[in-house]
Amino acid sequence: MLKGKKIVITGASSGLGLMTAMKLVQQGARVAITGRNESKLQAAVQSVPHAGRLSTYVLDVTDAEAAAKTLDRIWREMDGVDVLVNNAGFGYFERFIDAPLEHFEQMMDTNYMGVVRCTKAVLPQMLRRGSGQIVNIASIAGKLGTPKSTGYSASKHALLGFTNALRQEMRGTGIIVSAVNPGPFESPFFQTADPGGTYVSSVQSLMMKPERVADAVVKAIVKRKAEIDLPGWAALGVKLYHLFPRLSDRIAGGMLNKK
Structure with missing residues (x-):
């Protein structure tokens, strides 16, 4: 199913992006990974079996011109792209009252606008x-x-709004x-x-172990899933919270305050 597929993963010099690339390459896909640091990208290649099916490109998703040029180059050099995995992102956990405005701007610029640009x-x-x-x-944080996640949750909430709206726009286009x-998983x-x-x-x-999340990304590609929430308990918690927000705040508010 994945053999010969041409896949691009942003923010993949380590962590989830790199692990997903490994799994895709092992199943026969051709994968291009991007990241801001050339040396980290080259080190990543050394850790991937079947690295002949893996290529690297330096890309900062906050740079609109670079995103356009680099992804156009990838398209030409790979002779097309079947799947774009927008993985680049980061977060700060801090109380709203203490968080500088630039942290909100930086998270939105990468986690949301980076996806829009790519x-x-x-x-x-x-x-x-x-x-x-x-x-x-x-992220589950987007739901x-x-x-201590006002900025991060807002950026992922924006990303989910963008994703859901774009999905509707793309109906019937192929x-x-x-x-x-994902909820919390081991990650840089x-x-x-x-x-x-x-x-x-x-x-x-x-x-969660990062392998579980990488498997979910592969599943989303293979089965062409609209959405995957994980783990199951977090997905159920989101549904209950949306149905009973005030009750959930009273019951689970302390449990959610872990930062």
Whole structure:
């Protein structure tokens, strides 16, 4: 199913993006990974079996011109792109009252506008061809806000709004638009989001392994899923919260305050 598929993953020099690339390459896909740091990208290649099917491109998703040029180059050099996985993102966990405005701007610029820029660069060519898939790595945080994540949750909420609206626009075009929304999992993400380790320590028993999330991304591609929420308990919690927000705040408010 994946053999010969041409897939681009942004923000993939480490963590979830790189692990997903490994799994896709092992199943026969041709994968281009992007990241801001050339040396990290080259180190990533060395860790991937079957690296002959993996290529690297330096890309900062906050740079609109670079996104357009680099993704156009990838399209030409790979002779098309079947799937774009918008994975680049980061977060800060901090109280709203203490958070500087630039942190909100930075998260929105990468987590939301970065996806918009990369999708803008690839989608017109997919539409001309009449096939393709956009997979956006959002977060359960985009559906369920928790203390100390006002900026991060807002950026992922924006990404989910964009994803859901674009999915409707693409109906009948041959383009699939997907979202993968993980809860907490082991990731370099927390080096920035939680440098003191408070959150990681408090939810250690609930942390997913990154392999589980990478498998969900692969599943979204293979089965052309509209959306995957994981883990199951988090997906159920989101549904209950949306049905009974005030009751959920009273019952689970303390449980959600782990940062």
